[in-house]
Amino acid sequence: MTSLLFIQNKLTFTPSVDILLLLLHSQTTRNKSMRYNIIFFLILAGLPCLAYSQNVRLQVIVENQLRYNLETTGETALAALQNAGQRQDFLVRTTFYEEFDAYFLTRIGGYQAQGNLGWNFFINGQTTNLSVDQAELNNNDVIIFQLARPRTQDIALRDGWQLISLNTIPDGNWQDNRLSVPGILADLVNQGKIAIVKDNQGRFYSPRNNFSNIPGWNITEGYYVKISSDSRVNLTIEGGTPIPKTLPIQLTEGWNIIPYLARQPMEATEALASINVSLIIAKNARGQFWAPRYRFNNLDQFMPGFGYQVKVENDIILIYP
DSSP states (O other): OOEEEEEOGGGGGHHHHHHHHHHHOOTOOHHHHHHHHHHHHHHHTTOOOOHHHHHHHHEEEEEEEEEEEEEEEBHHHHHHHHHHHHHHHHHEEEEEEEETTTTEEEEEEHHHHEEBBEEEETTBBBSSOOOOTOBBOOOOOEEEEEEOOOEEEEEEOOOOEEEEEOOOSSSSSTTTTEEEEHHHHHHHHHTTTTEEEEESSSSSETTTEEOOOOOOTTTTEEEEEEOOOOEEEEEEEEEEEEETOOOEEEOOSEEEEOOOOOOSSSSSHHGGGGGGTTEEEEEESSOOOEEEGGTTTOOBBOOBEEEEEEEESSEEEEEOO
């Protein structure tokens, strides 16, 4: 993450000030009052420093409807949201929980978290278990705040290789601030139904060998899964956070495995309209494909829970309609 401060004349610092600077840069220095006390000490010591914010794109989605879409600034997700509220004249309210030493969103504009309706956020298409005041931003980040109800996703899987994806974030499956692949698939692994999982880079998870070099489940990607079962099995994600279907998905030149984020089936030509100018081929796990330049398409509708392979001629962003 980009440092909050630019400090000049580094060579003149005393060892004690050096320690303070290391604390400032440390990812573990999350307590805001501690950070501000360090900054205050540096100012008293006569050391020139300059705080700055990042330029970001911010969107607010309320139950699948885009309510705000603007450029703003901020060093954290919360700071960016508060600055956006000042520019657009909407209220931002948070509640501080001392046991977590963190703030949680309760209200944006006229939209209130209540009952099972809650706020969550995504930075550059990725989720995090950091709180809104702890998630730091980089220049040109895209941050999406979403007010939604928990939902359950069921994915029916048959024997053999499948391409799967999620449109719901599992609750509680975190490891080192990443969604845990073994955690998400734990129920099927315990039943002996998962043989192997692979991502687009060839990294894999082998439950039998208790080995995984997949760093975490990326919600903007799909995954190959080999099922070992004589009958259909269900992967169930209970009480999870819905992923906005308009979440930007960054594709790189060549082959990508994409998730399908919408809740309803959609024709491939409609689903991939935003990348049509760059699309070479799209196909499913059964080998059906759409090649727009050859005007051939036997690809079934895109279905929730499944992933798809796409080949594009240049880097491009996919956004589902």
